[in-house]
Structure formats: structure tokens, C-alpha cells
Amino acid sequence: MKVGIIGGSFDPIHYGHIQIAKTGLQKLHCDEIWFMPTKSTPLKDRILTSDVHRLAMIQRVMAYDPRFHVCTLEMEREGKSYTIDTVKTLKQRYPDHEFVWMIGNDQLTQFDQWREPETLTSLISFVCVDRDGQLAKTQYPIQCIHMEAMPVSSSEIRKGNKLNYVPYSVLQYIYEHRLYIENFIAERETQHRYKHSVSVAHLCEEMALANGLDGQKAYYIGLFHDIAKNMDKIHLEQWMDAICPENKKWAIPVWHGFVGSEIVDRIFYLDDPQIKNAIYHHVLGDDHRDPYAMIVFCADKTDPLRGYDSTHLIDLCKADIYQGFWAVKNENDKYLEEGK
Ligand SMILES: [Fe+2]
Ligand SMILES: [Fe+2]
Known part of the structure; x- marks a missing residue:
């Protein structure tokens, strides 16, 4: 079983994430895609929307494809969450699975700031899904594959821009629970x-x-x-x-x-x-x-x-x-x- 992992804060999840998931299925021939929401982002200072809400929004997207799953491993962990800990746990819990961690260009350019980058790439494969149309260069053994650019980010959505890039069921959730709205x-x-x-x-x-x-x-x-x-x-x-x-x-x-x-x-x-x-x-x-x-x-x-x-x-x-x-x-x- 080949599993593509998409990590992120998903605050909120949008069509850009879904496109990465589809790329994992089609170009990397993954059998499943696991969305891995972070509990907190060590490289970012912003306080995230509560785990319950971010998870609920991801779950609304899971209905899009039976191969989409959500993995709460990082959310369940106490304290700051590092990918290296997650990768070690995944390898332990699922010894027969082959994992591919999918990252974006922005993550690739700061990969040296991740904890133990060399160990990470030796444990599982990392693939950079390029969203900007220019394949980034890296010193690490990370494959880059091209994906059609989707010009959207969660931060833009939190400001009330490009809401057409949010699945309707997620937007409904946002309105039901008044997330980000006063910020709009x-x-x-x-x-x-x-x-x-x-x-x-x-x-x-x-x-x-x-x-x-x-x-x-x-x-x-x-x-x-x-x-x-x-x-x-x-x-x-x-x-x-x-x-x-x-x-x-x-x-x-x-x-x-x-x-x-x-x-x-x-x-x-x-x-x-x-x-x-x-x-x-x-x-x-x-x-x-x-x-x-x-x-x-x-x-x-x-x-x-x-x-x-x-x-x-x-x-x-x-x-x-x-x-x-x-x-x-x-x-x-x-x-x-x-x-x-
Ligand atoms: Fe008025
Ligand atoms: Fe008024």
C-alpha cells in the first residue's frame, strides 16, 4: 500500500490541497492520501483555529474520494509537533506501508529548517509538488513533480478572498461556526x-x-x-x-x-x-x-x-x-x- 501524506494546518482546507491529493493519486500512483493536520506549526507563530474546527472541515472534504483519509497522529501529540517524530511513528505503526510525504515549493525552500532533514529523507521519500510552475532546486534527495498552479492560500481565504477556492460544504461550515468571518x-x-x-x-x-x-x-x-x-x-x-x-x-x-x-x-x-x-x-x-x-x-x-x-x-x-x-x-x- 502506497500512501501519500499531505501535512499542513488546513486553516482552512481548500481546492489547492485537494489538487495536491489528486496529483498524489494520479502522478505518484498512491493508493490512499492521508491528510495530516498539524497541532501547531513550529515555523509559524500564528495561533491556529481550534483542532475541532480544522478537523471537521477536512472531514467534509473526505467525502470527495474514498481514497482520501485523515490522520490525526500529529493533532493527538502533546506539545510542538515535528515531522521527524511523525515519520518514525508511522514507520513503526505501519511497517508494510510505503509513505510519500508531499510538500509544496514553499516548504522545500525552507527544508533545511526542518528538524533532522537528512534523517527524514533517509526514512521515507519526500516529493515536492510544484505549484508555481518553476521546479525548485534542493540539496536534498527530493523529487519534484509539476502540478498546475492553483493561485490560492489559506491565509487569503481567512481574509475573505478567493472563497470560490473553498469547497461549498467547507464554506457552509465556516459560516455555521463563524470562523474567520469578522476578519473578512x-x-x-x-x-x-x-x-x-x-x-x-x-x-x-x-x-x-x-x-x-x-x-x-x-x-x-x-x-x-x-x-x-x-x-x-x-x-x-x-x-x-x-x-x-x-x-x-x-x-x-x-x-x-x-x-x-x-x-x-x-x-x-x-x-x-x-x-x-x-x-x-x-x-x-x-x-x-x-x-x-x-x-x-x-x-x-x-x-x-x-x-x-x-x-x-x-x-x-x-x-x-x-x-x-x-x-x-x-x-x-x-x-x-x-x-x-
Ligand atoms: Fe449603511
Ligand atoms: Fe451601518
């Missing part, structure tokens, strides 16, 4: 706007739950409601021309609702019509029927970070969003009238 917002909004978005998200969730509605859905509406707010005018106008040129009659500060509702769908793959609708209407507060649209309008206006005492309005919205909505709307109209 922090990457795109000013610090001030980010704090407002998180605050509105929690308020939306509270209002939804108090009204017997879906708290998770409301949380996402609140979190993403101002996602287009910091967009520069040139890009905002390009989006408006593409999606709803007829709405350009509205003042520019209103546009971020229309554009935001498309961004959540096209960039973040939140294609829930209620999420899109609520964000679309959040600036004008002109949807008087959908409770989620009312909730985000109210939470946005009554966000405690705005610095006025909005407790009575928040309580009204929690007691009954339909009544609360009109109270918030009236107060808002009064406020705008006074400002004229």
Missing part, C-alpha cells in the same frame, strides 16, 4: 466601521431571537450590511452601472446598500434572498414587510456605539419588531427633519 469585515472596513458592523450584527441577532426568528441569519445581515460603505466612488459607480443603473437617482450615500447586497452574494457566497433583501433596503428602511429588513434598519439606527440612549427603542424592537420598526423610523425621520 476587518479587512475591508475602517476600524470605526468594523466595530459598528460587529455591534450591529450582535444587536440584529438579539432582536431576531427575541422575535422568534433566525439569529444566525440576522447576525450575517448585520455584519455585512455596510460592506460596501468604504468603497471608493469609482468602484461604487461601476457596481451600480452593472447591477442597478436605475437606482443611481438616489444620493450616493444610499448606494452602498444596493451594492452591498450584491457583494455578499457574488464575493461571499451568501446567496440567501432574505440576507440580500435586508442589506439592499437597510439605508432607506423602505421594506415594511420583511422582518429581517426591519431588524437591520433598526439595529443600524439604534447601535449603542452611536452614543445616544437607544435602550427604549431596542426594547421595543425586541418585544415586537413591527412596532419597533415604526418607532425607530419615526424617530429617525424626526432627527433628519431637525437636521435640515
Whole structure:
């Protein structure tokens, strides 16, 4: 039995990892591929997402191919994890298996920093799967094979970029468990706007739950409601021309609702019509029927970070969003009238 091993933090797993696995099956003729998530990365300082979540995301990918397996040997080990310890254990536990450890170009270039590199390559074979189109040179006896470049990394995904490279079942898990999500917002909004978005998200969730509605859905509406707010005018106008040129009659500060509702769908793959609708209407507060649209309008206006005492309005919205909505709307109209 020939087993290809792919080690990594898988934080999160993406199509780049799956492509390496397929390369192992097709080009290295492995019978099985074992995904080996690390407990901690000795060469990296970042604190990883919890083992439970990373493992659960990998397990969602295992359904892709019956030859894919997950090996938790490194995760189960206490303290820092080194490949040399793993390799020795694997050889002991599975004396009849032939192991091929698959690494990327980035790992090959820092292979001399691995613990006992000479012993490692004498114990099992290492293969560098080249993702950049240029086969790296190495002083170690490591074979390099070419793989079509897949321009994605877990760090980009953690920032909310290239989410199309995440299997849909993994993305669903990310949203279900709110992994990385607040970071998606922090990457795109000013610090001030980010704090407002998180605050509105929690308020939306509270209002939804108090009204017997879906708290998770409301949380996402609140979190993403101002996602287009910091967009520069040139890009905002390009989006408006593409999606709803007829709405350009509205003042520019209103546009971020229309554009935001498309961004959540096209960039973040939140294609829930209620999420899109609520964000679309959040600036004008002109949807008087959908409770989620009312909730985000109210939470946005009554966000405690705005610095006025909005407790009575928040309580009204929690007691009954339909009544609360009109109270918030009236107060808002009064406020705008006074400002004229
Ligand atoms: Fe807004
Ligand atoms: Fe807002």
C-alpha cells in the first residue's frame, strides 16, 4: 500500500490541497492520501483555529474520494509537533506501508529548517509538488513533480478572498461556526466601521431571537450590511452601472446598500434572498414587510456605539419588531427633519 501524506494546518482546507491529493493519486500512483493536520506549526507563530474546527472541515472534504483519509497522529501529540517524530511513528505503526510525504515549493525552500532533514529523507521519500510552475532546486534527495498552479492560500481565504477556492460544504461550515468571518469585515472596513458592523450584527441577532426568528441569519445581515460603505466612488459607480443603473437617482450615500447586497452574494457566497433583501433596503428602511429588513434598519439606527440612549427603542424592537420598526423610523425621520 502506497500512501501519500499531505501535512499542513488546513486553516482552512481548500481546492489547492485537494489538487495536491489528486496529483498524489494520479502522478505518484498512491493508493490512499492521508491528510495530516498539524497541532501547531513550529515555523509559524500564528495561533491556529481550534483542532475541532480544522478537523471537521477536512472531514467534509473526505467525502470527495474514498481514497482520501485523515490522520490525526500529529493533532493527538502533546506539545510542538515535528515531522521527524511523525515519520518514525508511522514507520513503526505501519511497517508494510510505503509513505510519500508531499510538500509544496514553499516548504522545500525552507527544508533545511526542518528538524533532522537528512534523517527524514533517509526514512521515507519526500516529493515536492510544484505549484508555481518553476521546479525548485534542493540539496536534498527530493523529487519534484509539476502540478498546475492553483493561485490560492489559506491565509487569503481567512481574509475573505478567493472563497470560490473553498469547497461549498467547507464554506457552509465556516459560516455555521463563524470562523474567520469578522476578519473578512476587518479587512475591508475602517476600524470605526468594523466595530459598528460587529455591534450591529450582535444587536440584529438579539432582536431576531427575541422575535422568534433566525439569529444566525440576522447576525450575517448585520455584519455585512455596510460592506460596501468604504468603497471608493469609482468602484461604487461601476457596481451600480452593472447591477442597478436605475437606482443611481438616489444620493450616493444610499448606494452602498444596493451594492452591498450584491457583494455578499457574488464575493461571499451568501446567496440567501432574505440576507440580500435586508442589506439592499437597510439605508432607506423602505421594506415594511420583511422582518429581517426591519431588524437591520433598526439595529443600524439604534447601535449603542452611536452614543445616544437607544435602550427604549431596542426594547421595543425586541418585544415586537413591527412596532419597533415604526418607532425607530419615526424617530429617525424626526432627527433628519431637525437636521435640515
Ligand atoms: Fe449603511
Ligand atoms: Fe451601518
